Amino acid sequence: MQAALANVSVAVSPAEKYREYLATKGLRLTRERSIIVEEVFAYHEHFDAEQLISRLAQKTDGRRVSRSTIYRSLLQLEEASLIRKVARQEDRDVFEHDYGYPQHDHLICRKCGTLTEFQADIIARSLEEVASQHGFRMDGHRLEVTGLCNECCRPPASRPKKLNLL
Amino acid sequence: MQAALANVSVAVSPAEKYREYLATKGLRLTRERSIIVEEVFAYHEHFDAEQLISRLAQKTDGRRVSRSTIYRSLLQLEEASLIRKVARQEDRDVFEHDYGYPQHDHLICRKCGTLTEFQADIIARSLEEVASQHGFRMDGHRLEVTGLCNECCRPPASRPKKLNLL
């Protein structure tokens, strides 16, 4: 029931925070929205809309939610700063938890697509400085570092060239 | 004719570099591709496919190129490291020159959408370090800093709240 409360340093559950956000807009935490938040925060992995949709579609109990509602809810969760877009992969927006987890950035393997999180305070600090120099009021950032992950640059055998030309 | 060569520290023109890239694939620098590279490098502003398309559509001379060819060419220019995606705005990929310009990152105003470039060597250096710690072979990064630009946070009059509720 109160998932995602155990090993996370938050005072309020994601669902509760969602409820608060909705309240400020005169909206309600419905059964569907509640199912969605809980599913979103049930795992800390990155996900896209389609994955969330199929996770919810597999539920055998009555916890099925329509595609539209899921998309609508994702927008709200983002507005509420519960989740945020981290990247775009295969034409899909990729989300991650933005609530209850420390700020971090990602190493994105351009071969296998794996997202690896890392933390570097110095970056946030540098950005504060840059922003203030430009009179820019920073409220967040997204940093994607691309390259090859440990796994994918291991076998230096033959370069995997594209096989277009017969 | 040889635009973008004057104030840029490159040995070879973008078109020439494009030609070289194409050559490695057994492809040619056609009239259309040539028109596209030149238009892309005629200005240093950020752009999306649609903008490029309409810029080329306005040409009164025979320099018109089809939408498909432009999209196909953009892919190649990206592959060739002549341009790169910097952001995604209004559901469109935004590109910028990646050739002949120093590495930099962007402040993105979430109100007016302005992209402001900045350079911070310390970030690149930090990333090198982080990458090596993870056995990650970095080949680039994208950093979008979001917030309000100088202009947009100037008038501290009334907070521009969304006018949804009547």
Added chain:
DNA sequence: CTAAGTGCAAATGTTTTGCAGAATC
């Protein structure tokens, strides 16, 4: 001649939206 290149129109795939009926205050 053969392979690459183009333009067109149609397809794709994600995300959004209009609407009618259901649920909630």
Added chain:
DNA sequence: GATTCTGCAAAACATTTGCACTTAG
């Protein structure tokens, strides 16, 4: 009783692709 919600199907949109025709080595 009015307003918010949902699910459905259709729409919107950027981007990609199949195809027939051109063009260039």
